[in-house]
Amino acid sequence: MYLNKNDIKNLDRIYRLNVINSITGIKPANLIGTVSGEGIENLAIFSSVVHLGSNPPLIGMFSRPDKEVRRHTLENIKSNEVYTINHVKKDHAKQAHYTSAKFDDDESEFEKCGFTPEYLEGYAAPFVKESSCKIGLGLRDLIPIRTNNTLLIVGEILHLIVPDEIVDEKGQFDLTKMEGTGVSGLNVYYGFEKINQFPYARKEELPEFKKSV
Numbered sequence: 001m002y003l004n005k006n007d008i009k010n011l012d013r014i015y016r017l018n019v020i021n022s023i024t025g026i027k028p029a030n031l032i033g034t035v036s037g038e039g040i041e042n043l044a045i046f047s048s049v050v051h052l053g054s055n056p057p058l059i060g061m062f063s064r065p066d067k068e069v070r071r072h073t074l075e076n077i078k079s080n081e082v083y084t085i086n087h088v089k090k091d092h093a094k095q096a097h098y099t100s101a102k103f104d105d106d107e108s109e110f111e112k113c114g115f116t117p118e119y120l121e122g123y124a125a126p127f128v129k130e131s132s133c134k135i136g137l138g139l140r141d142l143i144p145i146r147t148n149n150t151l152l153i154v155g156e157i158l159h160l161i162v163p164d165e166i167v168d169e170k171g172q173f174d175l176t177k178m179e180g181t182g183v184s185g186l187n188v189y190y191g192f193e194k195i196n197q198f199p200y201a202r203k204e205e206l207p208e209f210k211k212s213v
């Protein structure tokens with residue numbers, strides 16, 4: 001398949017959405033836990049979570065425009081300034097997917113999709129009990145992407161909850177053991193298989209590579 005800018009513009013809307021959402025490869029599947037001013041717990045699947053820096057420990061994620069559709073996650077983050085990011089385990093992919101449905105203001109995806117809210121004392125955002133990696137963040141920045149009215153939400157890690165057995169002595173996670181989930185496009189889910197591990201790449205230690213095409 002070859003497509004230029006014009007071909008992309010003229011694609012059927014759903015086909016274009018599937019193609020463009022797939023081309024960046026596998027993205028992590030995470031559930032964002034928030035609570036509204038009225039105390040309604042909210043959960044939404046986001047695949048745009050990215051690492052921004054380790055010191056201070058910052059994580060970014062992108063929120064779609066909130067002009068036509070109400071975005072509970074964004075509203076709750078703006079009003080409470082705390083939110084959680086929770087990895088989706090393979091066995092929970094289906095119920096995690098359905099958190100993307102448009103639920104009413106007084107409905108909680110925790111209840112509707114079968115997840116259990118869990119709290120740390122003194123921290124207002126709900127974690128997902130079923131998740132193997134739970135991150136509690138404090139809002140630090142909201143950066144508008146003017147080209148398409150999306151927002152980069154920047155958060156600092158305030159709490160990190162991970163089972164000891166998936167973290168090695170160097171602090172690296174085994175995502176296979178963690179039974180994590182990735183997403184391609186907006187509805188195709190993958191498991192993770194560890195294929196290799198390499199040392200820090202130094203020019204002086206470069207292995208000999210041969211082209212394979």
Ligand SMILES: Cc1cc2nc3c(=O)[nH]c(=O)nc-3n(C[C@H](O)[C@H](O)[C@H](O)COP(=O)(O)O)c2cc1C
Pocket residue numbers: 042043044045046047048049061062063064070071072073074097099100101102103183185186187
């Ligand atoms: C696999 C998948 C990934 C998604 N990733 C994002 C995302 O990164 N950012 C976003 O704003 N919405 C994303 N969505 C859409 C939200 O899940 C959806 O708009 C949801 O209704 C938001 O719920 P809320 O109104 O409770 O915040 C994604 C949906 C799916 C199915």
